[in-house]
Amino acid sequence: MSLILGIESSCDETAAALVTADRRILAHRVAGQESAHRPFGGVVPEIAARAHVEILPSLIEEVLAEANIPLGQVDAIAATAGPGLIGGVMVGLMTAKGLSLSANKPLVAVNHLEGHALSPMLTDPDLAFPYLLLLVSGGHCQLLFVEGVGRYRRLATTIDDAAGEAFDKSAKLLGLGFPGGPAVEKTAQEGDSRAVPLPRPLVGTAEPHFSFAGLKSAVLRARESGRYTVPDIAASFQKAVVDCLIDRTKRALMHAAGATALVVAGGVAANQAVRGALQQLAASHDLPFVAPPLWLCTDNAAMIAWAGALRFEAGLVDDLDVAARARWPLDPHAEKARGAGVKA
Amino acid sequence: MIRLTGEAETEALGRALAARLQPGEVVALHGDLGAGKTSLARGILRGLGFEGDVASPTFPIIQVYEAPDVRIPVWHIDLYRIEDESELEELALDDARWDTALIVEWPERLGAALWPDSLQLFLERDGEGARALTAQVPPAWKDRWPLP
Numbered sequence: 001m002s003l004i005l006g007i008e009s010s011c012d013e014t015a016a017a018l019v020t021a022d023r024r025i026l027a028h029r030v031a032g033q034e035s036a037h038r039p040f041g042g043v044v045p046e047i048a049a050r051a052h053v054e055i056l057p058s059l060i061e062e063v064l065a066e067a068n069i070p071l072g073q074v075d076a077i078a079a080t081a082g083p084g085l086i087g088g089v090m091v092g093l094m095t096a097k098g099l100s101l102s103a104n105k106p107l108v109a110v111n112h113l114e115g116h117a118l119s120p121m122l123t124d125p126d127l128a129f130p131y132l133l134l135l136v137s138g139g140h141c142q143l144l145f146v147e148g149v150g151r152y153r154r155l156a157t158t159i160d161d162a163a164g165e166a167f168d169k170s171a172k173l174l175g176l177g178f179p180g181g182p183a184v185e186k187t188a189q190e191g192d193s194r195a196v197p198l199p200r201p202l203v204g205t206a207e208p209h210f211s212f213a214g215l216k217s218a219v220l221r222a223r224e225s226g227r228y229t230v231p232d233i234a235a236s237f238q239k240a241v242v243d244c245l246i247d248r249t250k251r252a253l254m255h256a257a258g259a260t261a262l263v264v265a266g267g268v269a270a271n272q273a274v275r276g277a278l279q280q281l282a283a284s285h286d287l288p289f290v291a292p293p294l295w296l297c298t299d300n301a302a303m304i305a306w307a308g309a310l311r312f313e314a315g316l317v318d319d320l321d322v323a324a325r326a327r328w329p330l331d332p333h334a335e336k337a338r339g340a341g342v343k344a
Numbered sequence: 345m346i347r348l349t350g351e352a353e354t355e356a357l358g359r360a361l362a363a364r365l366q367p368g369e370v371v372a373l374h375g376d377l378g379a380g381k382t383s384l385a386r387g388i389l390r391g392l393g394f395e396g397d398v399a400s401p402t403f404p405i406i407q408v409y410e411a412p413d414v415r416i417p418v419w420h421i422d423l424y425r426i427e428d429e430s431e432l433e434e435l436a437l438d439d440a441r442w443d444t445a446l447i448v449e450w451p452e453r454l455g456a457a458l459w460p461d462s463l464q465l466f467l468e469r470d471g472e473g474a475r476a477l478t479a480q481v482p483p484a485w486k487d488r489w490p491l492p
Contacts, residue, residue, distance in 0.1 A: 011404065049434050085405060087434055139403030160382065161400045169377055169402075209397070213382060220378040221472075326408040 002075040002312055005060070005099070006305025009052040009092030010084025010112045011139065015301035016059045018067045018074070021309040023122055026067035028302040030295075031055045049087030056095050071103045076317065078308020081109035082325030089324040097320050106317040108308040113330040115303035117146050120263045120292045122306040127263070127290055132256040134249050134278065137266030137298070138164035141210045143252040144330065145259070149310045154334035155252040159202075160213035163241055164268045170219045170237050174230050184234045185271050191231030193239035196222050200240055203247040208255075210248055215240055242277045249278065253285055263290040265297050346490070348475040354380045357477070358387020360491045365392070367416045368441045369484075370459050372451035375467035380475045381449045384467065385420055388447055392418060401449070406435065417444040423453035432457060463489065 001022045008015040017028035064071060079096035082089050093109070100107040116135050121127050130147040132155075141158040161169070164181060171180030176187055198218045201211035215237065222233050253259065262282040268274055269291050282289035296303060311317070348354045361371065371388065373381040386398040392414040401407040401422040409418045419440055426432060432454060437446060441459075451458050458464075464480035481489045 083404075085435075086408075087436065157397060158399060159397045162403065165400055165402050173377055213400075217378045326406070327410075 002309055003069070003073065004108070004305045004309040004312060005063070005071070005074045005077045006110075006301040006303075006308055007056065007060070007077070007079040007092045007096050008112070008115070008299060008301040008304045009056060009088045009095075010080040010082065011088065011299055013299040014052045014055040014059060014092075015299065015304075016056070016063045017301035017305045018063050018069060019122070019302055019305035019309055021313050023125060023306075025122070025302050026069065027063035028300060028305075029059050029063055029066075030300055031059055049085075049091050052088050052091040056091060060095070060099075071099065071105075074103070074105055076106045076108050076308060076312045077103075078108040078110050078304050078311070080112045080115065080304050081318075081322060082111065082328035084112060084326065086324060086326045089326070093322075093324045101320065106312065107320060107322070108311050108316065109318040109322045110304050110307045110311065111328055111330055112299075112304075113140070113142075113144075113328075114150075114152070115307045116140070116265050117144050117152055117330065118149070118307045118310060119265055119296050119303035120290050121310075122302065123292050123296060124290050126288075128260050130256070130258055131261045131263050131290070132249070132252060132259045133263045133265060134245065135266050136163045136245065136264065136268040136274070138162055138168060140266060141212070143208070143249060145252075145256045146263075149307075149314050150316060152330045154329070154331040155255055156208040156210060156248055157334070158210040158212065160211050161216065163210070163212055163245065164266070166212035166216050166241060167268065167271075169216050170234075173216070173220050173223055174233060176230070176234070181268065181271060184238055185273065187231050188235040188238045188273070189231075191229065191233070191235030193235040195232035196228050196236035198222065198236050198240040200243050200247070203244055208248065208251060210244060212241070212244070215244075238271070238273055242273050245274060246277050246281055250281060253281075253287075259287065261288045261290050263292075265292055267294070267298050269297050270294050346477040347470060348380070348477055350473055351380070351383050354383040354475060355387035355390065357491065358384045358389075359391035362388045362391025362415075364488045364491070365416070365418075365445050367443050367445055370441070370446045370448060370462040372448045372458060372462045372464045373467065374451060374464065376469075379467040379469055381467055384465070385447045385449065389414065389418065389420065392416060392445075419444055419446050421446060421448045423448065423450040426450075426453045429453075429455060429457070 006017045014031040018026040133144045135142045141162040143156040145153040168180035176183035201214045279289045407420040466478045468476045470476040
């Protein structure tokens with residue numbers, strides 16, 4: 001059974017993992033681990049390429065030692081090749097190329113979003129293609145129809161802010177703590193979700209996308225009006241986000257014929273109101289609801305190793321001259337979203 | 345001071361600015377959350393020819409736009425999440441300026457490293473839906489600002 005070393009360094013986290021094609025996670029490490037406390041991303045990003053350079057070699061040694069596997073027994077080396085901050089991506093990809101060359105093992109260049117898209121299959125052996133994935137985190141808000149390895153249709157994306165970003169920024173506007181997601185969720189429990197009239201951007205429209213920037217501005221206006229309590233604003237904001245996510249996902253389900261499951265991934269999936277509403281939506285469509293464990297939802301290398309394993313088994317390996325890419329849409333044919341306020 | 349009465353006007357000003365923007369130049373956008381920085385940035389990107397979704401750079405920190413999507417290469421940068429100045433040099437913004445225009449949100453994070461030749465725009469909310477824009481104009485922009 002193929003054994004893959006995965007490397008992730010495209011954003012805040014530096015990570016390495018060893019995963020087999022039959023779903024065994026032999027070892028996985030995420031440097032720092034602060035991410036456990038900030039599911040939607042952090043305010044202290046390890047963006048510096050230098051940090052990745054310093055951390056990555058020892059991290060790789062640690063996972064190999066933990067699994068008690070020499071590099072020579074690995075079948076292929078997978079690394080995130082984009083999208084992301086180019087300095088960080090280059091560090092991970094160059095490291096993978098070096099290992100690939102020295103150990104004479106094939107290289108698999110993985111799209112970070114593909115890692116997220118395929119990650120639910122790592123922990124759920126019953127999940128089969130095709131499925132509808134809502135990827136909802138601090139940096140992403142997308143609906144993907146996952147048809148197979150390397151076959152993704154992007155049905156929707158955000159035209160401005162991601163949902164997790166809206167949580168973080170609204171938490172800041174409301175003077176709540178960090179991380180914003182859990183802070184808003186906790187405060188919302190003491191509030192009335194019908195107390196503050198907030199917009200549901202794009203809900204009910206024919207276009208498929210998400211938009212959260214206007215909601216953030218509305219939270220700011222509600223706060224400054226002095227007419228509402230913070231818990232009421234938090235509860236109403238959370239309800240508005242849930243309504244947007246559900247409406248857009250419901251619309252996407254109409255364009256995802258044959259979907260075997262509704263899957264959610266990304267840090268926002270930790271929010272119980274979001275999770276509950278999606279579960280209900282899946283049930284109303286007679287679909288199983290799948291949510292991977294949270295550690296697998298946030299950035300990690302196990303998902304990169306897993307995507308690498310599936311690509312490797314499908315014969316999809318890369319040459320050593322494959323380039324790191326800051327921009328790399330998973331579905332290049334996706335209909336371009338239109339910016340808010342622009343009439344096409 | 346320029347008064348912008350809505351998002352459409354903010355974007356329109358961005359488009360007009362884009363028509364005068366050259367590779368290597370920096371537009372620094374100051375203002376609090378919700379002040380309209382992203383709307384202005386979106387207008388600039390639209391003016392440079394970009395038709396796709398203008399995704400927030402807050403989490404990725406840099407969104408890269410290149411030909412053929414835009415007339416000149418441009419980076420849309422959000423330094424909101426930067427806390428340590430040592431992280432800034434690794435973004436290689438100085439190198440990017442050789443051929444790329446930079447739109448920088450939260451430029452305060454650059455401190456003294458904010459380039460003196462930047463066009464600095466300050467956005468403030470000014471009543472319901474409106475914005476007040478003031479500019480700090482470097483010599484290189486004297487014949488281009490205010491926009492006609």
